[in-house]
Amino acid sequence: MDPETRYMSLAVLHDGTAWVLLAVGCSDGAVRVFSVSEEDNKFQLLWESFYHQRCVLSVAPCCLQDRQGNRSLFLFSGATDGSVAMWDMSTLTEWRPDPTAAPFWNGPCSPCLTVTVHQSGVNCLVVWERKGEEEAGLISVASGGDDGQLSLVNIRTQFHQQQVEGAVCAQLQSCSAVPLAHAAPLTALQYLGSGLLVSTSCDQRVCLWSLHGPSPHHCNSTPHQGPASPEQGSAPHHQGTLFSHVADAAGLEAWPGVGPEGGAWAAVCGQGLQLLRIGEETGRSEGAN
Numbered sequence: 001m002d003p004e005t006r007y008m009s010l011a012v013l014h015d016g017t018a019w020v021l022l023a024v025g026c027s028d029g030a031v032r033v034f035s036v037s038e039e040d041n042k043f044q045l046l047w048e049s050f051y052h053q054r055c056v057l058s059v060a061p062c063c064l065q066d067r068q069g070n071r072s073l074f075l076f077s078g079a080t081d082g083s084v085a086m087w088d089m090s091t092l093t094e095w096r097p098d099p100t101a102a103p104f105w106n107g108p109c110s111p112c113l114t115v116t117v118h119q120s121g122v123n124c125l126v127v128w129e130r131k132g133e134e135e136a137g138l139i140s141v142a143s144g145g146d147d148g149q150l151s152l153v154n155i156r157t158q159f160h161q162q163q164v165e166g167a168v169c170a171q172l173q174s175c176s177a178v179p180l181a182h183a184a185p186l187t188a189l190q191y192l193g194s195g196l197l198v199s200t201s202c203d204q205r206v207c208l209w210s211l212h213g214p215s216p217h218h219c220n221s222t223p224h225q226g227p228a229s230p231e232q233g234s235a236p237h238h239q240g241t242l243f244s245h246v247a248d249a250a251g252l253e254a255w256p257g258v259g260p261e262g263g264a265w266a267a268v269c270g271q272g273l274q275l276l277r278i279g280e281e282t283g284r285s286e287g288a289n
Helices: 090-094
Strands: 007-015 020-026 031-037 042-049 056-065 071-079 083-088 113-116 122-129 138-145 150-158 169-178 186-193 196-201 205-210 247-256 264-278
Touching: 007 071, 007 090, 020 056, 020 071, 056 138, 071 090, 071 122, 071 138, 083 122, 083 138, 113 169, 122 186, 138 186, 138 196, 186 264, 196 247, 196 264, 205 264
Parallel strands: 007 056, 056 122, 186 247
Antiparallel strands: 007 020, 020 031, 031 042, 056 071, 071 083, 083 113, 122 138, 138 150, 150 169, 186 196, 196 205, 247 264
16 A cells, blocks of 8 residues: 555444444545454454545445345445445445454445536535435435535435345435535535534535425524424524634534524534534524634
8 A cells, every 4th residue: 555645534334342344535546444453453454446546535334224124334435526436335244354364355346326426526425314215225415525516416225135245226316416505615514314414614604404305405494303304394494604713614513402492503623613503593603713
């Protein structure tokens, strides 16, 4: 491995009792999986793919389970060419270390689905299972790009009974976008649940988006706490964009509020750190750098 390789994104794929499996997006165009063992004090490469052939900026996992208890593990990776690839990693959960052989996992040779969603780099990904649907196996993938665009892709998957490569069927159900979601590249996304998404950018804005409908749209609302699915129900209201004092925003965490006030909280990091409260009044924020 080239010592000049940069590791651009990191995600936990499987948290076992004796080891942790990590997915990494790398600047040399590879998606890699490492095993981490605390007992053996080892960090070992299990699998890699150079499918993207371009710098991989973001990775995000998603685990699904159908009504029969069958589990499927997927990894999504985004590269500088604007593409997002979906990998079937289900057999990875069955991997066990062999003390008599070098660490190796016979992973997929190619992704089960690839879609181009941006004109340039895919800086951030957030993936979740769509609840409340008649059929299981529905995944939503939101991405933020260098082009300032917010994209939403909905994917339908069919579960397979045997965990073998190529047995999963993934179909693109819909793809929509907000071309000018921010005035600068999006740097972070978080899914709040109940069809709400929070984004931030170097333009120092923290935006709340409603996913109720075929495409995300900017909403003026308090985060809705009801059970509606992302494509059902009426859009929330009475909330707008918040402005952050943090320059060069690099990361974002958001979570629903508790108690009678409801709302949500967002933490933004970059050249500073700020905690924002997304409340009922438009533009209201609380917190400090």
